[in-house]
Amino acid sequence: MKTRVRILTAIAALALIAMTFVGCGASIDYVYYTDEDNYIYDVRVNIPTELERKLESSAVPDPNFDGQEWSLLEWLYTYADMFGYEVAPMKSTERGMKVYRFIRKAPIEDDEDEEEESDTVVDVKNLFYTYRITVTMPNPFNGMRAEYDGAKPSDTSIVSVIKYGYGYLPALGDAFPAAETMDLSGLGLNFYMPAIQGGASSGKEVDVDISSGGTGTEEYIFYKFDRLFDETETTISYSYSRPNSLGWYVTIIAVGVAIVAIILFVTHKKKTAKPEAADIFPYDPEKGESSGSGLPTGYNGGGDDIFKY
Numbered sequence: 001m002k003t004r005v006r007i008l009t010a011i012a013a014l015a016l017i018a019m020t021f022v023g024c025g026a027s028i029d030y031v032y033y034t035d036e037d038n039y040i041y042d043v044r045v046n047i048p049t050e051l052e053r054k055l056e057s058s059a060v061p062d063p064n065f066d067g068q069e070w071s072l073l074e075w076l077y078t079y080a081d082m083f084g085y086e087v088a089p090m091k092s093t094e095r096g097m098k099v100y101r102f103i104r105k106a107p108i109e110d111d112e113d114e115e116e117e118s119d120t121v122v123d124v125k126n127l128f129y130t131y132r133i134t135v136t137m138p139n140p141f142n143g144m145r146a147e148y149d150g151a152k153p154s155d156t157s158i159v160s161v162i163k164y165g166y167g168y169l170p171a172l173g174d175a176f177p178a179a180e181t182m183d184l185s186g187l188g189l190n191f192y193m194p195a196i197q198g199g200a201s202s203g204k205e206v207d208v209d210i211s212s213g214g215t216g217t218e219e220y221i222f223y224k225f226d227r228l229f230d231e232t233e234t235t236i237s238y239s240y241s242r243p244n245s246l247g248w249y250v251t252i253i254a255v256g257v258a259i260v261a262i263i264l265f266v267t268h269k270k271k272t273a274k275p276e277a278a279d280i281f282p283y284d285p286e287k288g289e290s291s292g293s294g295l296p297t298g299y300n301g302g303g304d305d306i307f308k309y
Contacts, residue, residue: 025051027188030140031208031222038105042210043085045076045100052098058178064168065160070175076100078169089213101214126244129251134239141189145231186228191236199240287306 031042052072060067077087080102088101120137151159156166165171173180195205203225213217225236 027190029192030192031192033194033208033210033220034108034223038107039105040210041085041104042088043102043104044060044101046097047072047098047100054102054120055176055178058176060170060175060177062175070170072176073100075169075172076102076177079161081164082161082169099214106129127241130241131246134237136235136237139227139236140191140236141145141227141229142233144189145229147156187224189229190224190226192222192224193238195223196238196240199238201225201238201307203238 025048027046028251029042029044029046031040031044031235033040033042056069056072059071060125062070062074065074080087083104085102085104088103103297118138120135122136123136125134148159148163151157151163153160153164159167160166193206195201201223204225205221206224207219208222209216209219223238225237227234239242
């Protein structure tokens with residue numbers, strides 16, 4: 001997996017880690033995929049509707065909007081826009097969750113010359129007809145808790161903006177004082193990547209809707225790797241098979257040799273024996289009867305003198 005996966009995780013997941021303030025019951029879904037031209041960083045903030053109401057009921061006035069209180073959507077929109085994300089249509093689910101969705105695209109060609117992550121391990125097993133390839137890498141959310149806890153006001157980083165604000169955007173805890181009392185330990189962090197046909201992973205296979213409007217018209221199978229917002233270091237792995245052309249070439253050659261050998265064997269068994277001289281010229285002057293004329297009996301009259309008048 002390219003270096004950009006690691007970078008996009010640091011940007012996408014951290015840039016939208018704002019929901020970590022909402023505490024228990026909330027989660028981040030970081031869905032990574034591509035289209036023909038772009039890497040897609042699809043970040044979804046899942047917040048229980050009851051928790052959303054609790055946060056917004058504690059909202060402080062926003063001086064940039066005639067003193068109206070901040071809404072969670074407004075705060076998240078302003079924050080995401082600072083880091084190049086667009087707000088996608090949000091929706092409520094039957095589970096009583098509000099889903100805020102943010103998408104960022106980056107051209108694929110920007111990453112053409114980058115190397116694989118140094119901490120990504122690729123194991124290739126030769127199974128004669130196929131190669132079984134297993135990729136193991138750190139969970140993209142590793143180190144996030146340490147970055148959050150160690151953020152300082154002077155950093156002006158994506159994490160620092162969440163904790164301390166930037167410019168006209170207040171810290172999330174300042175805009176919604178109720179957020180300060182939330183417990184972060186129960187926050188779920190979920191990383192999704194497209195499943196590979198015939199592959200396997202250490203995660204779970206789930207259906208994910210990637211349609212722009214969240215209409216359910218573009219559902220695909222993804223691998224889901226989940227963890228909590230803590231300091232645990234975890235890994236993810238996935239495997240897939242690719243044809244081993246050498247194994248197939250060897251088999252094709254072996255089959256071809258076997259077919260030729262069978263044909264030669266069958267042809268040899270059915271071959272007609274070499275004819276004797278008598279089969280080619282039936283008269284043997286040493287064995288045949290002869291008359292005074294010296295011709296075999298029965299030949300042109302069976303001994304009659306053909307010159308006799």
